Amino acid sequence: MFDLGAARIAVRSPIESFHQQLDLVYRDYGEEDPAGFADVRVALLPGHPLRLWKRQIALWSEGSRPFEPYPVGSGLPLFEWGGNWLLAQRLNAYLLLHAGVLARNDRALILPAAPGSGKSTLTCALHLAGWRFLSDEFGVLDPDSGDLLPLLKPAALKNRSIGIIGQHPRARLGPVFHGTRKGDVAHFVPLRDSIADRHRPARPRLIIFPRFRDGAALCCTPIHTADAAMRLGLNSFNYRTLGTVGFDAVVRLARATRAFELEYGDLSAAIAHIDALFAEHA
Structure with a gap:
């Protein structure tokens, strides 16, 4: 989980290439307790098992997939754009x-x-x-x-x-x-x-x-x-x-x-x- 200041976002994924991308841009943020409160929780998971040949990655949040999958190597753009969209829906304080x-x-x-x-x-x-x-x-x-x-x-x-x-x-x-x-x-x-x-x-x-x-x-x-x-x-x-x-x-x-x-x-x-x-x- 990452503390962004006005909000916290939690993310999990089994995809190693996505973790490497996260490490490049979030390494100075430190990591919060993943069990703590988060304004947004997302999971970036491999695409539909019947479409693995397409090498896709999908963003899920609270049981829904709000966007079409991206190529598996583009996990960071999907996380950033998807996370922004979700934050815009949630931070109505x-x-x-x-x-x-x-x-x-x-x-x-x-x-x-x-x-x-x-x-x-x-x-x-x-x-x-x-x-x-x-x-x-x-x-x-x-x-x-x-x-x-x-x-x-x-x-x-x-x-x-x-x-x-x-x-x-x-x-x-x-x-x-x-x-x-x-x-x-x-x-x-x-x-x-x-x-x-x-x-x-x-x-x-x-x-x-x-x-x-x-x-x-x-x-x-x-x-x-x-x-x-x-x-x-x-x-x-x-x-x-x-x-x-x-x-x-x-x-x-x-x-x-x-x-x-x-x-x-x-x-x-x-x-x-x-x-x-x-x-x-x-």
């Missing part, structure tokens, strides 16, 4: 934003974005530039305290992002899985200091909705509080499920922060601009 979250001096930067916006690449690049990593996939907001809680899972980098982030001297990536349903994928491992601080919350200060566009000049536009609240709700996994709790949470979050939209084509320029914005508004 919190508002779950689809966002990267980083912090400096326990003040948080939130990067909500739709798939394909470059969120994961920007989150990992900011982390390698000195920001504390809280999450790439889930912005976990406690509706009662207003704090953001770390949910430290490896970040799934796709296609060009693998080379961009992988060339950094401090970056540690798991194996590259070629030709998945999302293209080539490799998992970025947060640095050890952030893993050690996975129970340390941060206060929201700045929201940036990033959008990478190849060759684009950097353009940063302020967003009105009401628009920011609406976009936060649209970039949430469980906003509708939480009802008035979700509505109140995004409104309070939008009022407590400054929000901007950032379009960029150069990663270094984006990082420098975010550093300056954060210094001004945090």
Whole structure:
């Protein structure tokens, strides 16, 4: 079982290649008592016995198989994507934003974005530039305290992002899985200091909705509080499920922060601009 900060996930599997992949990206997390409480429990098992010639691996949770099997060598992507999907269904004590979250001096930067916006690449690049990593996939907001809680899972980098982030001297990536349903994928491992601080919350200060566009000049536009609240709700996994709790949470979050939209084509320029914005508004 792995302690991710805001949640725990337990996994078992008889497949040795999957255990080797887990060891590459989770070795700094340590292992919790597998009999203890877990928000999500999964088993990755060989595919249907009549289809062993296809060499498949399937994810099971609570007696159901929510996804089609993957090739047996792709256990880690199945575990990561399946685990994320299950966490998004279960963690309804919190508002779950689809966002990267980083912090400096326990003040948080939130990067909500739709798939394909470059969120994961920007989150990992900011982390390698000195920001504390809280999450790439889930912005976990406690509706009662207003704090953001770390949910430290490896970040799934796709296609060009693998080379961009992988060339950094401090970056540690798991194996590259070629030709998945999302293209080539490799998992970025947060640095050890952030893993050690996975129970340390941060206060929201700045929201940036990033959008990478190849060759684009950097353009940063302020967003009105009401628009920011609406976009936060649209970039949430469980906003509708939480009802008035979700509505109140995004409104309070939008009022407590400054929000901007950032379009960029150069990663270094984006990082420098975010550093300056954060210094001004945090």
